[in-house]
Amino acid sequence: MQKPIPLAQAFAPPDRTLPRMLQHQAARFGGRTLFVAGSVRWTFADALRIAGAYGTALQQAGVQAGDRVALLCSNRAEFMQVVLGCAWIGAVAVPINTASRGSQLQHILSNSGARLLVTEAEGLQAVRALAVLEAPALPLQSIWLLDASAEGEVGCTPFPAEPAETAAPAAVRPGDTLLILYTSGTTGLSKGVCCPHAQFFWWGVHSGSLLGLQEGEVLLTTLPLFHTNAMNAFFQALLSGSTLVVEKRFSASAFWSSLVRHQATVTYVLGAMVPILLSKDTTPDDRAHRVRIALAPGVPPQFHAVFTKRFGMRLLDGYGSTETNFVIGLDAEQRPGSMGRTGDGFEACVVDEDDNPVPRGQPGELLLRARDPYAFATGYFGMPEKTVEAWRNLWFHTGDRVVCDADGFFTFMDRLKDAIRRRGENISSYEVEQVLLSHPAIAVAAVYPVKSEMAEDEVMTAIVLREGASLDAVALMQFCEPRMAYFAVPRFVEFMAQLPATENGKIQKFKLRERGTTEQTWDREAAGYQLKR
Template identity: 35%
Template sequence: MDLDKLNVRDFLDAAAARNPDRPFLIWHDEEQTYTEFAAEVDRAAVVWHEMGVRKGDRVAFMAGNSPGFLHAWLGLAKLGAILVAINTGFKLDEARYLVEHSEAVAVLVDPEHAGFFRTIRRSAPSLRTLCSFGDSDAGFTDFTRAMAQADPASVPAVDLEGDDVISLIYTSGTTGRPKGVMQTHRNYVLTGQAYPHWMGMNKGDRVYACLPLFHINSQAYSTMGAIGAEGALVLAPRFSASRFWPEVRRHRVNVFNYIGAMAVILSKSEPSSHDRDHDVRTAYGVPALPYEVREQVEERFGLSAISGFGMSETTYGLLEPGDAPRRPGTMGIPRHHPDPSVPRTEARIVDKNGNEVGPGQVGELVLKNAAMMLGYFRDPERTAEALRDGWLHTGDSAWRDEDGWFYFVDRVKDIIRRRGENVSSLEVEQTLNAHPGVRASAVIGVPSDLLDEDICAIVIPQPGHAPTAEELIAWCTERLARFKVPRYIEFVTEIPMTSTAKIEKHRLRSGDYARGERIDIGEAATRLSAPVTATSGSSRSTEEA
């Protein structure tokens, strides 16, 4: 296998040539065969080229899951252009930063986001083309209509290499500024080839994708995995607990990916005599489910739930092998490509000096494999920090046992994992500190019933000010995506600091400080109509879907 030549264009075209009449994309009750899907991708590539998009150009999408998203993105990939997918929950300034930092030349949006980009265009000199799915206000090209008029036979020939970037995945960082992970064609193809092997898939199997296409999970695992299995991608607009199993049954789904909250929500649904009436064999997700929850899910739904470790920076990493005895709490062992000619994944636990430590000792998890990012876009300093001597430093602390199985301990960096999203505590702190009534703040993650975390903001008011919890939540809601808005506000007179004026986050997490009253805004923080209650500790909640 020539790793230097792997690219998504050839990967898709080869699968389409072998399976012209097999369904590839299923959306609601509509199906597109591989031939039909490939033709739509070619039309999209022609439209982008006619708009002046060329190899290496960045194009920002702010759109929900839809067939059009896939057509437009893979059309870009055929030209060697780069997707910059923006979280649809982002607010104006969050979206603006990604467009300006990536120097996007074009955008493609759902009509409801058009207003953002008319504003952004004024401060983004690189942005020259505005497109939308369907009708929007003046100044936007209707991309769907343009595709209908394009000739799929006129796709320009472009030389593509394995190291060409296919997607910039922006991920939260401890500095508060998102980092643009440069993921390559080679990495996505290697992931698509290996995903069916990891999931125990057969040729023609169907993958259910309800996670957003602006995440690497749906891009690399679900979409590329469906191509690798020469099967079908069953695409849903979003996760819905009420629609999940009916859609999975109707479309004869065989595998799906989940985040921890999804599995818990499904496990708490009302039991039904149809719980095992489906074709799903395997589900993959993170974080690892508690052993009792996993046993309950597997027994109730008759499937195998496996977990592992991956990042936007690498689609490989760790995985529980499906044919080995279960080990509670593990992230698994290094996951490999089924072709032995592809370099194997290596994983180590190292101390702060980069020296490997022995079994049972806690340190930082570092990885080396054939599917790692090129680096962070326009950020050599943080690239050098993450990639050292060929090893990716994950920023997560872990340990391994005598048999080489790995176990997660904590995050080295101050990232909060909430509802499947990474939230920079510093970004939330900076937003709170900009409020005129806030002197200082510290943001931490606190336990949630949904296996990840809720956000707690510990706030020192400005002298002479008395901001309310509702006021601060409203302030954050206007400036941050919903998943970044704190659930809890705690007012204090001081925050524990180190001698070098850094917040002692470990003391805040342990409760070893002069606690104030913790106010629970509730899960529906952005609506402010939810009841506000005071608690003595970190309350828990369940999320409706």
């Protein structure tokens, strides 16, 4: 793994904050393009100015240092304007998955205590729909509405134009929270990961090192800015003196032409995106691009060689999470199917259920820690007991089952946590189950992953109906759609008389996972049922 020391030395520890990074790089790169979203293009100097201007706009809206500002919108320039403005005045941005609905969205807005929401019309509708929930009033005090007139919308104002005034930068420290990113709840409600400024500095340093970034590269992402991956890419560009191009969303048909049009040299794909791209017919754009490498965590080993041969770009695997950093990665020695070795500045350990290290070659839970201050998240917002649980014994517990071989290469086995990974999205079994159990006909529901043809998981649910009740799978889909993110709606449904359980009544999901789909399982895709998005 390439050593990130030179770049780290360019920024003294107190300067590992977004305001200081913007100031440092604007002085160095000035008129070079940093950020592109649609027709919007910012130079490094523009980004510095925008941070100060939108710091002013936020202050004029009553936002102060430490306040949370929620973002419920797609990839667009305004997203980053708010993030930069928050960072400049010491406020905290809270990006929210645009597919969040119902109780999950209610929990995120309540738990974060966001006083200002920035959203598009669709997001506003989702927030308005929360009124039907029997839940306490949200702490929101105002809403900035994008792309639509705010006239007639109570509590809404149009997204402000860039003010002429520039706020003074706050005395932000590297350990201060920059973003709160909500990950899927695995045994309970979604947790807000408190990501400090320095964590994203180290994301940029370590990811840039593994990608071999040089000045003047063009990075292109189709991934959402409300996830760590795309936000990390912004810091890669900022620190390396490169350009980040942010597309609205991933489209297999438009992916290659986008790379060609922007002359990208680096891009980003998730595990499920690779087989999707390979499934498309060959076009001249397959090789017309300039991309030399793609950050591609979780790509099954059988796809690496065929992808590189067809598209002419190298896939870089690795391991990181919202709570950690680019902790494990592959260097010049490629081993498809392996996450790689531990990077400089990090420690990894594989342990048994009592946190005792296991021998090389034996699977166990992956524990991680960082040597550099604030290279990891600082905890879960408003959930001290979950923070202590995850960071116990001086290590962060990933909940992932891995094996480390004699050469120090880690291979991912499966998840210990009760979570599902579907096409780049983490899904909480608990949250889906809560929606299902709110249906008056359902007595018991278990949600779990089953194998997918797209290299990741599909969502399956096993349901026991209340005595005398009736419900079919189509009616269940119609019940789920307005109450959860589309990607969390179960694809597979099976109604059962009873579920396997322990003597104390705990459902044995491992038996359901092993059982998988059966002849009695209803398959949404086979049935031709189309979800509304």
